[in-house]
Amino acid sequence: MTTYAMVIDRQKCVGCGACSVACKNENNLPEGVFWSDKLSETSGTFPNVRFDYLPTLCNHCENAPCVEGCPTRAMHKLENGIVMHDPDKCIGCRYCIANCPYGVISYNWRKPFDKWGNEDVLIKNCTTSPRDMVTDIGGKGVPYSNPERGATLPDIRPAGVVEKCTFCDHRVKRDLLPYCVEACPSDARIFGDLDDPKSKVSQLLGKYKPYRLKEDLGTEPRVFYIRSFNPGAYVRSKGGVR
């Protein structure tokens, strides 16, 4: 058996957002939709302030409430633990959004990349229309679409269905890493098989005490976080009462 999981090392994460950009390119995500996202927080009082950055994505939960609640099994689990979505079975009820405690599922309220379907040209007999540009380049919906995404999902998901991170199942099938993992410049995202004791994820989870988001809900997320960003040392002291 294989159970894919991801470890995010927050000590290594520099908060550059390359994961989000890579994900958008790889999966042809519409405007405003992020399968790989982040939660940031500024805390403290000037000048003693701190900035925290938490990369997020679908947690591919073992007990996924989105899967349990989906009436048509459009949201389903693959044998390798990936929570997958089939837009051809989605009835758009958005009950998965209601059930997901992490807020990582998006609904396509409009037709994605609708502006690229526009046939108007800015200057007649001079510039090309967005639609012509898409047609000339051979893209699907957008000129810069990635055709590889179409191996397991529609290249661009239509209006009226939900979409979310798939751990880049189309790449994993070809023994490639999810693209956010590939693109991370500081190797803060580590992907692998949780059932293989020799995998890097298993080793890291044994070495560092991991934590997961909203563990009290019993969803058993498959995205683990280790360590936290340590901005440096401080002058040794026992504090004081005044």
Next chain:
Amino acid sequence: MSNSKALFGMWMVFLAALVAAGVLTAFVVLSQGLGSYNQSDIVFWGLPMTGYLFFGLTAAGLTFLSSLPTVFGLKHLYPVAKKAALLAFAMLLSGLLCKGLDLGPLSTVSNLIWVAFSPNLASPIWWMAVLYGFYLLLVLLKFRKMHMGQWQESGGYQVAVSALLLAGFSFVALCLVFGTVAARPTWLGASMGLTFLVTALASGLAALILVSYFQGGDNTSVLDDLAKYLMYALGASLVLFLFRLAVAASADMKGFEGFLGMSGSLSFNLELWAGLVVPLGMFAFKSVRQSSGGKVIASFLVLVGMFAGRMEQILSANVVPMGVQAEGMPSMVSYMPSLTEWGVIALAFGLSLGIYSLAVRSLNLDAMPD
């Protein structure tokens, strides 16, 4: 007589205008999707879902009321049983229409076929979809049996019992849809189900009193009984509302901020004051409760308040951004329905009232068993 005909004609023109606006909305939604709704991944259910809850729960209350004489033997309610059955059908149809127009474009709606071919029996939404489908058919069948005068024949009785059971089961499924969402404590648990139960009865009673009054019978003893039942239902609804408020205010638990945060909103205050406190206060006086004006005003206020309450019940769990949605967002987001969303509600009201108004003229809704 000619005055009454003219009034009826104007009423039907008004309802036709509502339906026409709704049909236009339906065309926009089915061809383009929900882009014209003012909803988002945070406020993912809004006014159309409010309409579904309002009409669906009112229909459940009406089905129960129409079963009181036919199943439970409360014979003094026979004069309103047939009206209640037809109104339940009309309201249920409108509710399901609201839900249908909350799914997406035609390409998404056509995926409903997978409810039959790829069922997930663990999903409360699956049970809700299936049970409400059968419930609609049985309510219609029940009305047909009544219309054919087969009230007390075994077939009529069995259909009435089946419709009541299906109303109960689909009501439970609807409660589970909300009550099992562990991520949103405002919906989680049995409290919302109990609230749905008493408010469904209250809105069903208010709807029945209103249509019975406008149909012509104003101050009969049946209406006095219905007003008394409505007073009890409102009392229970107010207790549960205050219970929810107390839990939200005192529980050391994240997830209730939405409910508390809505205490300044129009929907919250309409629900509390127009839907519960004022009509309950009016009905506390027997003379007001037994007067035609008192019944009509209180019932109208109850329906307005209950509609606002359904919106509060939906929004209280999704105006607070969940998880990663909170990035860059205020602690609570606002929601103002778009014209298209109001179009769905216009269609639902136009259709349900239109069906009932036409039936009043042609189907002898005052009929009773011999």
